Amino acid sequence: MITVLTILIALVSFLLMAVVLIQNPKGGGVDATFGGAGANQVFGAARSTDFIEKLTWGLAITLFILAILTAIIVSNSAGAAGGVIPLQSQG
Numbered sequence: 073m074i075t076v077l078t079i080l081i082a083l084v085s086f087l088l089m090a091v092v093l094i095q096n097p098k099g100g101g102v103d104a105t106f107g108g109a110g111a112n113q114v115f116g117a118a119r120s121t122d123f124i125e126k127l128t129w130g131l132a133i134t135l136f137i138l139a140i141l142t143a144i145i146v147s148n149s150a151g152a153a154g155g156v157i158p159l160q161s162q163g
Contacts (some may be wrong), residue, residue, distance in 0.1 A: 074146060081138045091131060
């Protein structure tokens with residue numbers, strides 16, 4: 073379960089980085105490198121900006137929830153083991 077959550081966190085993080093990089097730094101919409109002109113014609117300038125902004129917020133919230141969920145699961149699994157970390161014997 074922890075492995076699946078870790079993979080999801082990595083995937084969401086990558087998507088969040090991509091979405092942030094696609095945004096125009098002046099808030100003008102989708103960057104032309106990724107088909108910005110076509111996206112503006114299909115969605116309109118305001119709607120493409122709204123979509124990218126909503127996608128950014130959605131991915132950020134998803135990342136936050138996955139991180140909290142993973143921390144809870146890891147702490148519960150450590151608590152089930154008694155919280156004892158086995159030490160290596162010196163030999």
